[in-house]
Amino acid sequence: MPDHGKQQKVSRTGTKKGRDMSVGKIVRSMVVKQQFLGRWNFRMLSTSTEFNSSKKNLETNEKVVVTDDGSVIACWHPEVPVPYELTKPMPVEVTPTDSVLKVQALRPTRELFRPKHQQMVVNELMQLTHTSKYTWLPKQRRLRYKEANPLNEKRDREYL
Structure with a gap:
């Protein structure tokens, strides 16, 4: 388990007194559920812990939230945009036939x-x-x- 630090109250805007919510803090009364069109949606829980499972989560904005008693685990994994340059065309399956006709x-x-x-x-x-x-x-x-x-x-x- 990561170090939780001190407890802080989260406002409805998703910030802690003007700052963005930091990872690894205990969040009381609200848990980040997902981000939709730049707005934070919250789910009411009595007490919960928010932490990242790896260093990669800091870059991709993934969130994992667990209550203190461990009964609820909420994970949010947003879809990562892929640049067009890194994509490949879909493979076309051509079935060989003996016929001259297509x-x-x-x-x-x-x-x-x-x-x-x-x-x-x-x-x-x-x-x-x-x-x-x-x-x-x-x-x-x-x-x-x-x-x-x-x-x-x-x-x-x-x-x-």
Whole structure:
């Protein structure tokens, strides 16, 4: 156990009479739970001890709080930001196949050729070509003419 030093009262702002809370002190009546958007949140306990488990905690702002009787242990481990320069791209798993076709792209291809509602198709075409919906909707006159004239279907291929 670390040396606790003297007891000090903690105010609601998370400071001890103008100073930041130091590590290794006994804190009465409130324990730091977590820091959210620069504000300290407190949990009421009768008496508790706040200490760091290693020297690394001083740099990362990690906190471990234990009550005097040892019944409650609260730990706070904030997420450490990682610089972009130290990251690696996600590995892409390529499965070897004997086929000439690219079977890996089967799911996106299915999505493309899936039957869609006419209004959804019209909306996609409107966005692609920046035109109005009337360009892509069928003309009602042509539909009525096609339905009214049954000879068009018979004359299409008489030899069949």
